[in-house]
Amino acid sequence: MKRKLFLNTKRYVCSVGLLTTLLLTALLAACGDTPTAVPTPTPTVAPPSARDIAAKTADRLKEVNSLHFIVDIKSGEVNLYNNISFKRAEGDYSKPDKYRAKLRVSVAIAQVDAETVGIGDKQWLLLKNLSNNWVELPPNVGFKASILFDPDKGLGAIVNKTKDLQIVGSETLDGVDVYHLKGIVSGPDIAPITASTLGKNDVNFDVWTGKSDYLVRQVTFKEISDSPTASDWQLNFSKFDQPVDIKSPV
Secondary structure (H helix, E strand, C coil): CHHHHHHHHHHHHHHHHHHHHHHHHHHHHHHHCCCCCCCCCCCCCCCCCHHHHHHHHHHHHHHCCEEEEEEEEEECCEEEECCEEEEEEEEEEECCCEEEEEEEEEECCEEEEEEEEEECCEEEEEECCCCCCCEECCCCCCCCHHHHHCCCCCHHHHHHHCEEEEEEEEEEECCEEEEEEEEEECHHHHHHHHCCCCCCCCEEEEEEEECCCCCEEEEEEEECCCCCCCCEEEEEEECCCCCCCCCCCC
16 A cells, blocks of 8 residues: 555656656747847838928929029910010029020011020020021010029919919829929919919919929919910929029120
């Protein structure tokens, strides 16, 4: 009887020892495991709003010192001087008030090439094949490229004043990824940059600005009117801050 009790006790002790060993082994193994790294979630960045893009576009225009521009008047015209109107201009602008451009102008019933240079308050015009002389235009006459970049009246100010501004989408323009915004600009706000050609009616205003640099690449404004002669303008910009040397032609 004693031998049987001894054997049972021995088996019990062995069982407890084995269980303890297994538990210790499991605990040691658990302590030795390297914790699994939990990846840090990438914060979600909200896309900029139309107003954010407009504000950054306006700020970038203030920083630009020179650029290349194209003004294409698809409908309507701008009177330069003595019934000479222009339909297209391509040239360079340098802050604060220098510009030069090649023009396509209408004189009577013909279209001819022309050139213009503006420095400060002075502006000169040369009609090719009609005259070899530069003519100084009267003050406040004609289209002045410098007004496009005026901080209070120019494109930057207009972008910020646009009503019902919204993001149309993302596009690629001349190899640049851009935001496309659109809205409505009141006539009085658009008048200064169009030599008062526009101003009686509101206009549909579209602007394409670079996603990475917020530089404006293209702008269009179309007069809201049923008239077949309603103005329709397109402006393109490039060669930002490239050196430009503009001198008086006379």
